[in-house]
Amino acid sequence: MPKVSMEELEKTALEMIRNSGSTGILQSDLWRRLGLDSREGSRLVLRLAKKGLIRREQVVVNGRRTYRLRYTRPPSLELKLKVDIEDVLDIPCFTCPFLGQCGPGNFNDPRTCPILQAWLERKARELLGDDGKA
Numbered sequence: 335m336p337k338v339s340m341e342e343l344e345k346t347a348l349e350m351i352r353n354s355g356s357t358g359i360l361q362s363d364l365w366r367r368l369g370l371d372s373r374e375g376s377r378l379v380l381r382l383a384k385k386g387l388i389r390r391e392q393v394v395v396n397g398r399r400t401y402r403l404r405y406t407r408p409p410s411l412e413l414k415l416k417v418d419i420e421d422v423l424d425i426p427c428f429t430c431p432f433l434g435q436c437g438p439g440n441f442n443d444p445r446t447c448p449i450l451q452a453w454l455e456r457k458a459r460e461l462l463g464d465d466g467k468a
């Protein structure tokens with residue numbers, strides 16, 4: 335049997351856990367499907383949990399304690415998924431007459447620009463679902 339890299343194994347395991355949806359998957363079922371023993375399986379699961387990609391929930395099955403694994407989307411990824419091209423089309427810099435002279439340390443500086451700052455604050459409120467329209 336060809337040796338599978340740890341990254342491939344993690345990817346496959348994560349895919350299985352994600353596909354198990356809100357029900358999740360028992361860790362022993364995951365190990366069995368991946369052909370891992372409990373030592374290898376535990377290490378794999380702990381690595382995924384440490385990365386914040388899965389959640390482990392202690393359960394009792396047939397009188398034995400085990401863990402149910404569920405996929406957790408990382409917060410940074412969640413935010414990234416909410417941003418698409420439509421969200422940045424109205425950035426003020428695209429139509430700003432000072433764009434050519436704007437830069438760090440210049441009179442027009444994106445780090446201190448009140449127009450850009452106001453736009454960023456409005457976008458952040460929209461992305462976080464707090465656009466003041468409620």
Ligand code: SF4
Pocket residue numbers: 426427430431432433436437442443444445447448449450
């Ligand atoms: S940061 Fe401000 S001044 Fe610079 S291009 Fe954008 S809107 Fe214009």
